[in-house]
Amino acid sequence: VIGLLGSTGIHHAGLAVADLDESLAAWTGLAGGVLEVRAELPEQGVEAAAIALPDGGEIELICPLDPNAAGGVAKFLRTKGPGLHHIALSVPDVSVALTSARAEGVRLIDEVPRLGLHGVPVAFLHPVAGGGVLIELIEHQTEST
Amino acid sequence: VIGLLGSTGIHHAGLAVADLDESLAAWTGLAGGVLEVRAELPEQGVEAAAIALPDGGEIELICPLDPNAAGGVAKFLRTKGPGLHHIALSVPDVSVALTSARAEGVRLIDEVPRLGLHGVPVAFLHPVAGGGVLIELIEHQTEST
Numbered sequence: 001v002i003g004l005l006g007s008t009g010i011h012h013a014g015l016a017v018a019d020l021d022e023s024l025a026a027w028t029g030l031a032g033g034v035l036e037v038r039a040e041l042p043e044q045g046v047e048a049a050a051i052a053l054p055d056g057g058e059i060e061l062i063c064p065l066d067p068n069a070a071g072g073v074a075k076f077l078r079t080k081g082p083g084l085h086h087i088a089l090s091v092p093d094v095s096v097a098l099t100s101a102r103a104e105g106v107r108l109i110d111e112v113p114r115l116g117l118h119g120v121p122v123a124f125l126h127p128v129a130g131g132g133v134l135i136e137l138i139e140h141q142t143e144s145t
Numbered sequence: 146v147i148g149l150l151g152s153t154g155i156h157h158a159g160l161a162v163a164d165l166d167e168s169l170a171a172w173t174g175l176a177g178g179v180l181e182v183r184a185e186l187p188e189q190g191v192e193a194a195a196i197a198l199p200d201g202g203e204i205e206l207i208c209p210l211d212p213n214a215a216g217g218v219a220k221f222l223r224t225k226g227p228g229l230h231h232i233a234l235s236v237p238d239v240s241v242a243l244t245s246a247r248a249e250g251v252r253l254i255d256e257v258p259r260l261g262l263h264g265v266p267v268a269f270l271h272p273v274a275g276g277g278v279l280i281e282l283i284e285h286q287t288e289s290t
Contacts, residue, residue, distance in 0.1 A: 002199070003177030010155055010202025013232045015278055023276055030251070030274070031234055032148030054147070055235065056201050057155025082277035084229035087158045089176055090200065106175070129175070131168055132228035133160055 004104055005097045007089035011138045012050060012058035014086040016076045020047055020063040023082075027051055027059050037117055040065065045072050048117045060088070060117065086124070087133065090140035094121040097137050101125065113139070149249055150242045152234035156283045157195060157203035159231040161221045165192055165208040168227075172196055172204055182262055185210065190217050193262045205233070205262065231269070232278060235285035239266040242282050246270065258284070 002008075017023035024035065028051060036058065038049035045066065051059045062085060064074035076085060091097045094113040101108060107126035116122030121139040129135060147153075162168035169180065173196060181203065183194035190211065196204045207230060209219035221230060236242045239258040246253060252271035261267030266284040274280060 001173070001177050001179055003173060003175050005175055005177070007176045007198065009198045009200035010158060010204075013155060013158060015276075017276060026276060028146070028148060030148050030150055030280075031152045032146050032150070034146055053152065053154045053234075055154035059155075080225075083272075084232065084278055087229065089198075127228075131160075131162060131171060132226055134229075135175075 004100050004106070005089060005137060006091050006093070006100070007097075007137070008092070008140075009090045010057060011088040011090040011136075011140055012060045013084060014060045014062055014088060014134075014136065015083065016073050016080075016085040017061045017063050017082050018067070018077055020049060020061055023061045023063070024049055024051070027061065031059060033059065037119075039117055041117060043114075045069050045074065050117055085134065086136050088122070088136035088138045091137045092139070092141065094123050094137050094139045098123055101129070149245050149251070150234060150282060151236050151238070151245070152242075152282070153237070153285075154235045155202060156233040156235040156281075156285055157205045158229065159205045159207055159233060159279075159281065160228065161218050161225075161230040162206045162208050162227050163212070163222055165194060165206055168206045168208070169194055169196070172206065176204060178204065182264075184262055186262060188259075190214050190219065195262055230279065231281050233267070233281035233283045236282045237284070237286065239268050239282050239284045243268055246274070 033051040110123035113121035178196040178198040255268035258266035
């Protein structure tokens with residue numbers, strides 16, 4: 001059954017961390033997996049890394065470039081501490097998903113897709129759309145799409 | 146690469162919700178998927194439901210049976226509001242994973258596996274083990290195990 005967003009699965013869980021090197025070592029040691037990509041995303045004010053687990057699903061670690069920044073992950077860490085930040089759903093086409101969402105009055109953070117850590121289009125819905133859960137849409141071709 | 150826990154992938158994202166019927170309708174409408182199981186877990190003080198997405202990964206919704214209960218998800222909802230509660234990693238054998246974790250000094254909530262929503266063994270690590278993230282281990286045979 002396909003929902004409004006056309007999502008096909010959980011692509012990753014996004015975790016806010018205070019020290020990227022330390023968290024990468026800890027998560028790889030605990031959960032295993034392979035470092036798929038690590039990059040600074042200056043417009044987001046973060047450095048991020050994705051660990052791909054063998055049978056599917058990724059752990060994405062997000063660390064603010066400036067822990068004193070006013071918003072984003074820096075603020076999340078100051079107010080809530082390190083922990084689960086968002087979940088990302090795979091969709092075949094982020095633009096199509098945003099158009100469908102907008103037509104149904106789903107509140108968005110990103111009105112248009114932008115390039116994410118993996119170099120593919122992504123967009124965030126507003127947390128109210130997920131009942132308090134921050135949802136990222138990530139363009140990802142899967143078996144059934 | 147297999148880590149200490151032997152985990153093979155992300156089994157589900159666990160969400161704390163205040164109204165299970167409403168959240169089920171909202172998540173199914175938004176993300177799609179199929180209601181795989183819904184049950185009361187009285188020892189956990191919750192009613193829970195799992196939505197399986199077509200290409201993998203599940204959304205697990207957890208709602209307290211008594212919103213005024215002192216601990217658990219009821220307390221989570223009162224202090225943090227509805228949102229991401231835990232992530233569950235698939236492991237081939239929860240007992241083996243707990244033994245490995247204990248041997249390395251990983252802090253646990255469950256010292257022995259118990260039966261979870263899906264009727265298979267599960268166990269929770271202490272959030273300090275995940276750097277602030279509550280990790281559930283769930284016994285799940287996958288392709289590579």
